[in-house]
Amino acid sequence: MSETLLPDNATPLELAFSATTNETDRLGPVFEQVPIYDFTPPPRMLPWLVWQYGLGELSPYLPNLYDLIAEGVRWQRIRGTHASIFMGLGWLGYSGRIEEEPTWRRRWNRFQVELDRVRDRDLPDLQRIDGIVSLSPPVRSIFSRGYAGYDIRAFITSKSRASGAIYSDHSGVTLPSIGAKWSFGRAYDFERQLTEAELTALDAWVPPVPEGGLWVDDDNLWVEEDFLWAVPGIQARRDAITAAVVAYRPWLRFDNAQGDPIGYRRALIHPVAVSATGEYEVAGAKWTTLTSAPTAMILRGRTGFGDGAGQTAASVSIVFGGGPVAGLKSGLLWLAPDQFSGGVALSGTPVSIPFGLTVRERCTFLLTF
Known part of the structure; x- marks a missing residue:
């Protein structure tokens, strides 16, 4: 009889039952010849x-x-x-x-x-x-x-x-x-210096004044000056340009590789100045909203979940002014190409933004002049 695993106090009936049901003697030799496939199975x-x-x-x-x-x-x-x-x-x-x-x-x-x-x-x-x-x-x-x-x-x-x-x-x-x-979410930051032609198109161009800011050094015509006497010339110029630009309703236009618009997203614009505790961080510096003596502007827009899903933007442009075509609600944040009209568009900035159903894409522009 094969060796049993029953304890020493097993009864004769238990020993007999174990012996009659134990197939080790008959199957054991065959089982030993079966290869173990768990490690290198075919x-x-x-x-x-x-x-x-x-x-x-x-x-x-x-x-x-x-x-x-x-x-x-x-x-x-x-x-x-x-x-x-x-x-x-x-x-x-x-x-x-x-x-x-x-x-x-x-x-x-x-x-x-x-x-x-x-x-x-x-x-x-x-x-x-x-x-x-x-x-x-x-x-x-x-x-x-x-x-x-x-x-x-x-x-x-x-x-x-x-x-x-x-x-x-x-x-x-x-x-x-x-x-x-x-x-x-993904973030894209850009620095952009507004040109004379772009500011002229926005009716925001003001001729520059010398860095010293002295009125005696200003050689512009009086009819062209709209600075306050109490403000240094260079800062007064910044204030005038900033006030004219932020008065527009800005949008971001996303174009595909063929240059066709994918859609327009509502953006916000704020006058800013450098600050150690600023709420914006662009170009290695922190900026805070400042209306009294701004040195630049921050323009930011963030797409919604699903905006432009399935398409890839090859460039993003700032559009000042414009908005929904007649018959659409004025509060829409994302507009298809055929839903937008008007506005002054600046030249595009190259990007690669694959729009999706679960991602919000944020574009931030630091605008200087």
Whole structure:
């Protein structure tokens, strides 16, 4: 009789039952001749090993079955931890930081992931990220949002500032068949010196005065001067140009590689001056809004989620004035090419902006003269 694993106090009935059901004597020699395929399985065995290990749910994220078996088993051992989420994101070429909801929230089991970069494509990247991240955490946890570059949080009474929050929910949009919300953003900064021709077209050109700012050095005609006597000439010129330019309603026009407009986005413009605590940071310096003695202007526009989705902008231009054609609401922030009319357009600045459903693109111009 084959060696039994029963304890010493086993009864005769138990020993007899073990002996009659033990197939080791008959199958043991044959089993020893079967090669172990787990380490170097032939291709025909791979689907069966995937089924045996229960790795079918991971196959959309690791289509190479050899990688799936090697990595999937490791992932299963740590599933339900932060490490499993990071491992899954690594398969897709991303990494991130996990943020869990505070315990005092009603939906305390939700969590967000701050990705290390903006997603490459809306689809299929976000489907894959949502799928692998949703499979990795504990059963009680729910993946609610992914973001990078643009993160505005919901307003919480007594816990956040209303000026930097959204009253309804965190920033972002959802896509069909994907459970999580997505919020991405990119920023593009440009320096632009307005030329005499451009300022003339805007009816904002004022001839320059010497740097010293002395009236005795000014050789312009009196009929051309509109400076205040109490303000130095060079600053008075800046004030006059700035006031004339910011009086316009500015727009950003995005053109494709063929030079055709993709759309227009409403922008804002402010007179600014350098400040160590300024709210804008462009060209290696901080700038703050200043109406009394500005030295430049900041013009900024940010597209909305889905504006121009599927197209790529090759240049962005500033358009002063203009707006919706007759019959459209005046408060629209994004206009298609056939919905915009009028305005004075400046020459375009080369860019490469791939518009998407989940990304807001921010363009900031530092305008000097």
